Amino acid sequence: SQELEQSPQSLIVQEGKNLTINCTSSKTLYGLYWYKQKYGEGLIFLMMLQKGGEEKSHEKITAKLDEKKQQSSLHITASQPSHAGIYLCGADTIGGGGNKLTFGTGTQLKVEL
Amino acid sequence: DAGITQSPRHKVTETGTPVTLRCHQTENHRYMYWYRQDPGHGLRLIHYSYGVKDTDKGEVSDGYSVSRSKTEDFLLTLESATSSQTSVYFCAIRSGLGSYEQYFGPGTRLTVT
Numbered sequence A: 001s002q003e004l005e006q007s008p009q010s011l012i013v014q015e016g017k018n019l020t021i022n023c024t025s026s027k028t029l030y031g032l033y034w035y036k037q038k039y040g041e042g043l044i045f046l047m048m049l050q051k052g053g054e055e056k057s058h059e060k061i062t063a064k065l066d067e068k069k070q071q072s073s074l075h076i077t078a079s080q081p082s083h084a085g086i087y088l089c090g091a092d093t094i095g096g097g098g099n100k101l102t103f104g105t106g107t108q109l110k111v112e113l
Numbered sequence B: 001d002a003g004i005t006q007s008p009r010h011k012v013t014e015t016g017t018p019v020t021l022r023c024h025q026t027e028n029h030r031y032m033y034w035y036r037q038d039p040g041h042g043l044r045l046i047h048y049s050y051g052v053k054d055t056d057k058g059e060v061s062d063g064y065s066v067s068r069s070k071t072e073d074f075l076l077t078l079e080s081a082t083s084s085q086t087s088v089y090f091c092a093i094r095s096g097l098g099s100y101e102q103y104f105g106p107g108t109r110l111t112v113t
Helices: none
Strands: A004-007 A010-014 A019-025 A031-037 A043-049 A055-058 A061-065 A071-076 A085-092 A107-112 B004-007 B010-013 B019-025 B031-038 B042-051 B054-057 B064-070 B073-078 B087-094 B108-112
Touching (some): A004 A085, A019 A031, A043 A055, A043 A061, B004 B087, B019 B031, B031 B064, B054 B064
Parallel strands (some): A010 A107
Antiparallel strands (some): A004 A019, A019 A071, B004 B019, B087 B108
């Protein structure tokens, strides 16, 4: 099994609906990174979480790292077509600087009008 | 925009030929990374550099070598390309000044026939 599991693998929501994407690690997370990728393009950095219980927001996207530091959730409020894309979580499960990140396989989000 | 360019952006090559991909950054960041992205595997770290002439292996380093003779350039070489190295290759940078976020380039799509 993967060290870092994302769920769901894909998601179709209607515009205006809320949604949540989860990222679960089999190891302790020293840093958890959320990225967004549009097809054929590079990754765009969204947020980084380090402390258990930490929560960060950027526009209508909120990410949280749970207290036990083995799971993170990404929540989008009132989804818009601009939110469509692939959301990837990356994790530092080694510590010491975050040079060796492990990534999940991504969650593909489609937003229907 | 983190000032990262990758060249070439697309390349088709034959099995057994050498290939070099270039990552160039304009902001003197200390850390640079090479990843490959494949369906079902997500992003996987190939090699990274923590300074000029300082490099370390990642998860999938076999068949790849890297060089960093100056701060701004990080080269990835496939000495003898194989079909299993067909992939999208991403370069990333990290400033290292108390910052852990990695910022990604636009990617290079490599096809080995």
